[in-house]
Amino acid sequence: MHDTDGTHTRRFGLPTATALVMGNIIGGGIFLLPASVAPFGTVSLLAFGVLTVGAIALALVFGRLAERHPRTGGPYVYAREAFGDFAGFLSAWSFWTMTWVSNAALAVAGVGYFHVLTGGGSKSQDLLVALAMLWLPALANLAGTRWVGAVQMISTVMKFVPLLFVAVIGLFFFDPGNLGSFTAGDGNWTGGLTASAAILLYSYVGVESAAMSAGEVRDPERNVGRASVLGTIGAAVVYLLGTLSVFGSVPHDKLVTSTAPFSDAVNVMFGGEWGGTLIAACAVISIVGALNGWTLMSAQAPYAAAKDGLFPAVFAKKRRGVPTFGVLTATVLATLLTVFNYTTGVAGVFEILVLITTFSATVPYLLAAAAQMYFLLTGRRDKVRPARFTRDMVLALGAFAFSFWLVAGAGYAAVYQGVLFLFTGIIVYVWLAARRPAGEAAGTAEAAGEAVATVPAAGSPGIVEAAEAAGPAAAVKR
DSSP, X not given: OBOTTSOBOOOBOHHHHHHHHHHHHOOSGGGTHXXXXXXXXXXXXXXXXXXXXXXXXXXHHHHHHHHHOOOTTTHHHHHHHXXXXXHHHXXXXXXXXXXXXXXXXXXXXXXXXXXXXXXXXOHXXXXXXXXXXXXXXXXXXXXXXXXXXXXXXXXXXXXXXXXXXXXXXXXXXXXXGGSOOSSSTTOOHHHHHHHHHHHHGGGGTTTTHHHHTGGGBSSHHHHHHHHHHHHHHHHHHHHHHHHHHHHHHSOHHHHTTOSOHHHHHHHHHHOSSTHHHHHHHHHHHHHHHHHXXXXXXXXXXXHHHHHTTSSOGGGGOOBTTBOHHHHHHHHHHHHHHHHHHHHSOOXXXXXHHHHHHHHHTHHHHHHHHHHHHHHHHHSOGGGSOHHHHHHHHHHHHHHHHHHHHHHHHHOHHHHHHHHHHHHTHHHHHHHHHHHSOHHHHHHHHHHHHXXXXXXXXXXXXXXXXXXXXXXXXXXXXX
């Protein structure tokens, strides 16, 4: 693998790619999840199980798509190959805006956990801490893929081990009497399932991480799918066991009002009040690790789009395996949003932008699942084993349903504002399309003309044989 400057770079192996997926899925939200879903009852555990199945289906679809198109850009590449430039641009634009806004949100959330360790500080100090959380991962990214992988592996282990420890040890303190009712109040279980799922839906955002960085993964045709599934399953184990342990160790009436459920669970297990400090340290490590991975993700979609002329060309330049301009641009935008949050005092603006990202995350998922269905339905059915076709189609439909559920769970406000924000990208697309060199389109037409010229004229002896030979080849490529 060589960069645009000609230097050789190292690619991610399966362990690092798996850590990238797991680290991007598990952010700081896990430390509040048990308390967030406790009001709906233990039906939320069932919701977690259903969502896990959907997330694994999406991971398997990304793996199958990476076998067809093992390029950096993931969902963007699949959408463009299936539906053309405009769909590809919308996927890249949506994913890009989601990453840098959510990075700002992660940094702000990390400040809250940092307060537990330091005892709090002034607003200016909080801003400095938030900016440090943004720029330290950015510097690791700018140092190259080797450093990105190292930071991701270390941070994932450091947050995964203590979380899994609490989750497993908590099972020995499990008391069924702490669980509360299956559903809260007088509501039916389906309503509780949907309501809790709406909160849990975005716990699995990040499943696309290996596919997005396919160009930096060794043997992507095999490892992208494996890393996506292994990373998703690893995150699911932490989520499910952790939530179950907290549910069973902290009394339900206390859990629904808890602001630090994992800390409360540790205090129940081992006594004292030191659990809050331990969990806060894990949360800070978790957020920094997630920011390290998401900073890389923020540069990958525009990099792939820029290679195809759908983003400014400067996004396509790499150094040490990393699209440096994309990393810097996303970090600067996240910095401006963070500074705006701490200095203006305008209520609700930051929350609105974060709400938009919840919808933006789903657009690439929907297009990728639809692309897989398109590839299956337009391929040569006689060249596809029926069992494999059926399995892949079921997975694609499951992934699409999961992604559609994500959209529904975002809420009316998120969808409304997200669509408006998404459509602003149309102006960018028009501007870039107008600036494309005229020769680019002409070159495509010439290439098509040469391809037609190679086919014998109608009525010539070889026309039937040429068409029969071209058909299967075209179908396989498709």
